[in-house]
Amino acid sequence: AQSVSQHNHHVILSEAASLELGCNYSYGGTVNLFWYVQYPGQHLQLLLKYFSGDPLVKGIKGFEAEFIKSKFSFNLRKPSVQWSDTAEYFCAVNEWYGQNFVFGPGTRLSVLP
């Protein structure tokens, strides 16, 4: 079965610091990869997704992620975080011909003003 791991449970940064959240998955086949964000009290929102093509994907709000197939990784990055980026971030994987999404456990990001 697929599994998704996220490297950090809780990340605390100061504003303007750079961010990288790690995500690794276990499935060996072709996958679609996603990052979702859940702001406090809100539902999950899609940040960015990778299906194929350029492994460097740009999403909303200045986020980007890089798919490294050899490492089974899809790390999320942002060069300069803001206080409003405080949220829970979930990495998710979907098999190319599957329907089920597998979510990682989430990483809580706290940005200090």
Next chain:
Amino acid sequence: AAGVIQSPRHLIKEKRETATLKCYPIPRHDTVYWYQQGPGQDPQFLISFYEKMQSDKGSIPDRFSAQQFSDYHSELNMSSLELGDSALYFCASSFLAGGTSYEQYFGPGTRLTVT
């Protein structure tokens, strides 16, 4: 743009009662997913439907059942509620094309509190 609609947004029930959660997918989406997110936990997949048929099943308790209707809306029926059922229940919809389900669009969730 139309989004996934869930109702009710909040629901308070007592132990052993029943609850019905509703999900209305984005128009023309043919697939509905249900997730349960407990306090401090990541969303857990419960069940999904494609074209009104159950397509996949996750960690859905036997006390729960769900179905997708002809208008593609879905209902999650929960019986003999337990305190541990208190959670945020997300519905998501997507369009299944060529065997691949593209990104899911999530609804706002129904927060169920069992007392």
